[in-house]
Amino acid sequence: MDYISNSKNRKLKNKIHFLFARLSFNFIHLSGSLRVISIGVFISFFSLFLNWFSIIDNGFTGNAFSVHTGYIGYIIILINSILCFLLLSNTGKEKLKTKAHLTFSDHTIIIASGITLFLLTLVIFNSIRGFVLFYQNIVIGDGIIFQYIGSFFITVGGFLYYREKKQDFLSTMYVENAQASDSFLADYEDILGKNDPDKKNMTLPL
Numbered sequence: 001m002d003y004i005s006n007s008k009n010r011k012l013k014n015k016i017h018f019l020f021a022r023l024s025f026n027f028i029h030l031s032g033s034l035r036v037i038s039i040g041v042f043i044s045f046f047s048l049f050l051n052w053f054s055i056i057d058n059g060f061t062g063n064a065f066s067v068h069t070g071y072i073g074y075i076i077i078l079i080n081s082i083l084c085f086l087l088l089s090n091t092g093k094e095k096l097k098t099k100a101h102l103t104f105s106d107h108t109i110i111i112a113s114g115i116t117l118f119l120l121t122l123v124i125f126n127s128i129r130g131f132v133l134f135y136q137n138i139v140i141g142d143g144i145i146f147q148y149i150g151s152f153f154i155t156v157g158g159f160l161y162y163r164e165k166k167q168d169f170l171s172t173m174y175v176e177n178a179q180a181s182d183s184f185l186a187d188y189e190d191i192l193g194k195n196d197p198d199k200k201n202m203t204l205p206l
Helices: 002-028 032-047 072-088 092-100 106-133 142-195
Strands: 053-055 060-062 138-140
Touching: 032 072, 032 106, 032 142, 053 106, 072 106, 106 138, 106 142
Parallel strands: none
Antiparallel strands: 053 060, 053 138
């Protein structure tokens, strides 16, 4: 019985180790903009475990999963899961886009997610400030601040990712156009060469 349980634990540890190894490998090979987005996603996840507000009068503290914050934590997890899927999946996201007939590019989804997280946090911040009508001493926690920082990194990283993709597209177009021009000139020179008169046939018959 112990052997079976130890075997299951060993398999679970190997799977977790493989998952972290794959994530670290993918993170190392990410571009600069995608690393910025990854840092933003990590900060956003980290903010969920922090205190979002405190009511000094009764000693109550609330986080992102509290009813006072509208259970925003679950929405944040969903958005960040989508972002992780876009960052770490290569072929899976393209298959999903094809099946779902999605025409949105990755940078559009990333920027929209960052702005959505920022706006949701702003709404919760204003809602918590409205508690002043019922409680006198309310303190905003670090969770909201870190969530703002995370959404900022995600949004900025999305714009940087857009610029990278645009630059890669322009570079590819330039190389293809240059190759096409060289091929056209080569064909044109061949045509001119074929139309050149043969100098041997230009000798007079004297």
